[in-house]
Structure formats: structure tokens, C-alpha cells
Amino acid sequence: xxxxxxxxxxxxxxxxxxxxxxxxxxxxxxxxxxxxxxxxxxxxxxxxxxxxxxxxxxxxxxxxxxxxxxxxxxxxxxxxxxxxxxxxxxxxxxxxxxxxxxxxxxxxxxxxxxxx
Amino acid sequence: xxxxxxxxxxxxxxxxxxxxxxxxxxxxxxxxxxxxxxxxxxxxxxxxxxxxxxxxxxxxxxxxxxxxxxxxxxxxxxxxxxxxxxxxxxxxxxxxxxxxxxxxxxxxxxxxxxxx
Numbered sequence: 001x002x003x004x005x006x007x008x009x010x011x012x013x014x015x016x017x018x019x020x021x022x023x024x025x026x027x028x029x030x031x032x033x034x035x036x037x038x039x040x041x042x043x044x045x046x047x048x049x050x051x052x053x054x055x056x057x058x059x060x061x062x063x064x065x066x067x068x069x070x071x072x073x074x075x076x077x078x079x080x081x082x083x084x085x086x087x088x089x090x091x092x093x094x095x096x097x098x099x100x101x102x103x104x105x106x107x108x109x110x111x112x113x114x115x116x
Numbered sequence: 117x118x119x120x121x122x123x124x125x126x127x128x129x130x131x132x133x134x135x136x137x138x139x140x141x142x143x144x145x146x147x148x149x150x151x152x153x154x155x156x157x158x159x160x161x162x163x164x165x166x167x168x169x170x171x172x173x174x175x176x177x178x179x180x181x182x183x184x185x186x187x188x189x190x191x192x193x194x195x196x197x198x199x200x201x202x203x204x205x206x207x208x209x210x211x212x213x214x215x216x217x218x219x220x221x222x223x224x225x226x227x228x229x230x231x232x
């Protein structure tokens with residue numbers, strides 16, 4: 001069965017600090033997809049990134065970067081020089097594509113508070 | 117801009133009074149999803165449509181129904197809302213869940229349902 005664990009329930013950092021959000025997943029499939037979503041206080045889930053299981057290259061997008069390591073089944077998310085606008089709940093999610101109509105399995109989320 | 121639209125953003129209903137939430141999309145995606153998200157929890161999939169094919173999650177209560185009259189619109193009907201149904205309801209779309217490259221789900225802003 002699929003499972004996504006975000007061990008950090010809440011994190012608080014001071015503005016301009018770097019912060020890493022952890023995500024560990026479990027799956028028996030060799031082909032799967034990992035996602036990160038941001039949910040600001042307004043409620044909308046904002047897509048940040050999708051990564052397939054065959055692509056272990058790390059990715060950087062502005063202040064955001066993602067570290068995918070299959071050896072440890074982790075897909076961690078780092079925000080560099082955090083800003084108050086980064087305050088949100090961040091969800092990591094997993095999908096196994098070749099099984100057909102598989103749902104997106106979410107972790108429980110990490111609430112990030114960036115303090116000015 | 118192409119997007120997923122949910123109306124209303126906030127809905128108040130009375131215990132036992134039927135309520136309908138709506139979702140529309142301009143992305144022309146084949147798949148539409150409904151999620152329920154309770155406070156401080158991850159979104160939970162209720163059901164999804166692949167075109168007109170309805171897929172119900174095993175633990176979705178019978179109290180929840182859905183309709184998809186065309187590609188663009190999808191409705192969530194709660195026949196007899198209980199206090200426990202108060203939550204954020206999120207609609208999402210994806211292009212095609214059955215392709216090997218699992219498509220990203222794009223979410224609407226959500227409807228926050230209050231049951232009095």
C-alpha cells in the first residue's frame with residue numbers, strides 16, 4: 001500500500017532562514033510520481049512540483065529546491081531565504097500511475113510559519 | 117486564464133438540508149475529482165470521474181453523490197448534511213489518469229461548508 005509520511009507537523013522559522021520539509025514515502029511500484037503542493041490560508045492547493053521515479057535529478061526553482069533520493073525513499077523540499085508569504089501548509093503526495101485509476105495519496109502536511 | 121472554479125466559496129446549510137457544491141473547469145481535462153478536507157487534515161478523495169465514468173472511493177458515505185453533466189462541470193450533492201460533514205471541499209482536475217505520465221491534479225479554491 002502507498003503511504004506518505006511528513007514527520008514535521010509544524011515548523012516555525014524567522015524570515016530569511018532556510019527550511020527543509022521532509023517527506024518519506026512507501027510504495028511497491030517501480031513507477032510512481034511524487035508531488036508537492038502548497039496550501040496557503042486561502043485554502044487552494046497550489047501545485048509546486050511533480051517528479052517521476054526514474055528521474056532522481058534534484059530540481060531548483062528560484063528559492064525552492066527538491067532533493068529526491070530513492071535509496072532513502074525521500075523527497076525533501078527546501079525553501080531558501082524564507083519569506084512571510086511562504087507561510088502555508090505543505091503537502092507531499094504520491095501516485096502510482098500504472099495501476100490505473102489510482103488516487104493521489106497525501107501526507108498529513110507540514111504547517112510552516114515564517115515570522116518577520 | 118484556464119482554471120478550476122468552485123462556487124460558492126462559502127456555503128452554510130442546516131443539518132439535514134440538501135446542499136450542492138459546484139465545480140467548473142476551463143482546462144478541458146478528462147478527469148475531475150472531489151476531495152473532503154477537514155481542519156488540520158490532508159485532503160481525502162471522495163470520488164472521481166474519468167470522462168463520464170464514475171469512480172467512488174470505498175469509504176465514501178452514501179450521503180455524498182456526484183454528477184458530471186458535461187466535461188466542464190461537476191457537482192457534489194450532500195443529501196442530508198450532518199455536523200461531521202462540515203469541511204472544505206476541493207475540486208481538482210487532471211488531463212488523463214491512465215497515461216503512463218501521471219498528470220498533475222490542479223485544484224480549485226475550495227468551498228468551505230458549514231453545517232448548523
